Amino acid sequence: MRLAMIGTGYVGLVSGVCFSDFGHDVVCVDKDAGKIAKLEAGEVPIFEPGLDDLMARNVASGRLSFTLDLKAAVAAADAVFIAVGTPTRRGDGHADLTYVYAAAEEIAAALDGYTVVVTKSTVPVGTNRKVEEIIRKARPDAEFDVASNPEFLREGAAIEDFMRPDRVVVGVETDRAAEVMAGIYRPLSLREAPIITTDLESAEMIKYAANAFLATKITFINEIAALCEKVGADVKQVSKGMGLDNRIGGKFLHAGPGYGGSCFPKDTKALARIGQEHAAPMQIVETVIAVNEERKRAMTDKIMDLLDGSVNKKRIAVLGVTFKPETDDMRDAPSLTIVPALVGNGAEVRVTDPEGLKEGEALLPGVTWCEDAYAAAEDADAVVILTEWNAFRALDLDRLGSAMRSRAMADLRNIYDRKSLEALGFKYVGVGR
Ligand code: NAD
Known part of the structure; x- marks a missing residue:
């Protein structure tokens, strides 16, 4: 499958690298030009044990690449993952969803053919429906579904957690999206990781x-x-x-x-x-x-x-x-x-x-x-x-x-x-x- 990962932080980069190791074609996108330059030069911008070797291996295999060009990455993808930050909003403790919604707008403009837009960032209840609304409004013609796929990896043990999770949680509304998500995680179900669909x-x-x-x-x-x-x-x-x-x-x-x-x-x-x-x-x-x-x-x-x-x-x-x-x-x-x-x-x-x-x-x-x-x-x-x-x-x-x-x-x-x-x-x- 062809995947685009929006955000190359602790979650996006680890997920992108691991998905490419599953055999998927993954393009990791960030808007931080410094990060993308480092990644393209083979450097890992964060410290996470084992990530450098796994990344190098998958870049060498041709399945993993990095880009600033969100549009091209999204247009070619079967599924797009949003893995941007959701920090605490100043003042009221609410999760700041600015980055998620901005990513949704950008994705909307780039969609080409049926795509599942997956939110991996940790987001409050109702956010996936809002993402759906944003995309629908910007692109009434687009063929897409949304999916919620929260991430449970721990920094410091992120690769092991991603490769051998206690469970994978996938929230979907349509069978078509469920099928795409099942395809993405199939290598894990072979390892008997329970995939919970909600x-x-x-x-x-x-x-x-x-x-x-x-x-x-x-x-x-x-x-x-x-x-x-x-x-x-x-x-x-x-x-x-x-x-x-x-x-x-x-x-x-x-x-x-x-x-x-x-x-x-x-x-x-x-x-x-x-x-x-x-x-x-x-x-x-x-x-x-x-x-x-x-x-x-x-x-x-x-x-x-x-x-x-x-x-x-x-x-x-x-x-x-x-x-x-x-x-x-x-x-x-x-x-x-x-x-x-x-x-x-x-x-x-x-x-x-x-x-x-x-x-x-x-x-x-x-x-x-x-x-x-x-x-x-x-x-x-x-x-x-x-x-x-x-x-x-x-x-x-x-x-x-x-x-x-x-x-x-x-x-x-x-x-x-x-x-x-x-x-x-x-x-x-x-x-x-
Ligand atoms: P991070 O801040 O390390 O990375 C976010 C990245 O997204 C940054 O590199 C930023 O430049 C990029 N970005 C933001 N907007 C973008 C856009 N429109 N296009 C392209 N790139 C964009 O964040 P993180 O720690 O990886 O966390 C991401 C999400 O995952 C959060 O919601 C977090 O709660 C959740 N999460 C984190 C962990 C963890 O251990 N860090 C574990 C589970 C879940």
Whole structure:
């Protein structure tokens, strides 16, 4: 099949590359000329493990190409995927659909022959019908159907998630569109990935409900962690004991500094907003949003407590600033709340992150970027582990401590155990234990 992918960000690029690996002919379109130039030169503009090799292989096979020319890509396609950003709209928490609707207008002008216009971006219920309306109005003659195909991949494990998804969700209105979508995903059904076909509204809702549920699960264990600290329980043992119950499951049950990233913060806000608009308040989700904000703030207090109540004029090494390991994505990362709070309270902050510098430099003013954990820890009063990159999981703790002015660690991901740190003379604080 011939596919056009509009938007070559984390979702569009990974989807485009993987679809071409399935054997489809894929043209990836972006309006960012810099991105397209890089892609055409064989460079991947984002950090996503394994993407460079897979992309190179499929470009070499002739099935994958990149262009600024949306019109030509769409005209030749059996299906066009919209994978543009849907950030939070300023002011009201609603998803900003400007890019989706602009893409729909452009697609409308370019359609040639029967085409399925698929929205892969995360969009509020009703958006696919609006996309349909926009195209119908601009091109009453066009032969097309719309489909909703929300994406569930995780950054850092995006290729594996795309190739071996727990499920694929496809919302359609016609058998013809369902057939095209089934053809696109056939290679996955051979791998027994369930493909769930629904109406448009349910597909749109599944994505928000799933993300809000996961954000709730994280926030729940974070609140339990805060209580564990007060009552003398260990949240790691608690989550293990909870997670072995099949009805609960152990994933997304790790206490930490609060969720961040390009999806959970904006999708929870958007769902809360959809609820308000339809007089069906999402009270649990609204509480999750508030508790998560508070959680990030509480982490600064934890670090201050470790340093006897003040970080003023203290040197703090922060290990990891991306919202999770194996990505360079800084969108809504907890570091963007915690690091400025430390700087604002007078700390001298030295940060290190295997992939965070490119995005993080502009977002975290007033900090010093260091090559690795040991350089960051030089003369530091405390080390704070914010993101659990592998590089921080097996540190030579004695070497780290020797570089420091005083041995103290706030391990906000519970990577290390208190006893071994204390045996090395560290003052140690984790979360929920
Ligand atoms: P992104 O910001 O990384 O990429 C969006 C890309 O679209 C940009 O390169 C931009 O230049 C391009 N673009 C915008 N308008 C365009 C147009 N008219 N024509 C061509 N290109 C255009 O975004 P992302 O992280 O890939 O997210 C895309 C969507 O997927 C969002 O709705 C998001 O919620 C959803 N999603 C993201 C993830 C994730 O992990 N990032 C996971 C699942 C779903």
